[in-house]
Amino acid sequence: MTFTSFFAGRQPHIHTAHALWKSAVEQGDMVIDATCGNGHDTLRLAQLVLTTHSGKVVALDIQEEAIKNTKKILEENLGKEIQRRIELHQRSHIEFPETVEKQTVKLIVYNLGYLPGGDKQVTTRVESTLKSLQNALNLLAPQGLITVTCYPGHPEGKREENAVLSWAAGLEAQKWRIVHQQWLNRLHSPSLLLLYKVIID
């Protein structure tokens, strides 16, 4: 990513997210994709943290189609040994798998909304997203990061963005650094929320 291409493209939220993921994790880390969809984010996370003998990626989605699409993109791009280090779960992110221990996850990624190319009625919802985010706070390791991409261009997405931002604004400032990036002069453009867990001595 060059300086000019960051601004030339129409998706600065994606460029920022990817750059931050790269700085937030290292090989061997454990990460979660809370909404794996077509698997693009899961693949990128896998490329950042997995080796044949270390690292773990847990990816969740409620739709069978999303899990199938994610499996396919992973099979096409990763070796078998690496794929073994990825857990795919067809379930809601409202409850993370019990195998994920508290304070062990370096990065948790949410890409809200509906499955691109899928049923637009099946979308993330305010209530489950807020519960999931609250649970995610406990799973995150110190100096870990949560990124949430919001899509306010459709009514449920706007409601969800508002709810997530007001929830995040209420988190304790000594424990959390919270930043919201938005393209201000483009109406309804996607936005990116960052939640960084501070170490407390």
Ligand SMILES: C[S@@+](CC[C@H](N)C(=O)[O-])C[C@H]1O[C@@H](n2cnc3c(N)ncnc32)[C@H](O)[C@@H]1O
């Ligand atoms: C914008 S897409 C994700 C795109 C994906 N990250 C990618 O790289 O292709 C949002 C996804 O969230 C999923 N979703 C909706 N509600 C969910 C829930 N409660 N738990 C987990 N996934 C959910 C949808 O099925 C959809 O696939």
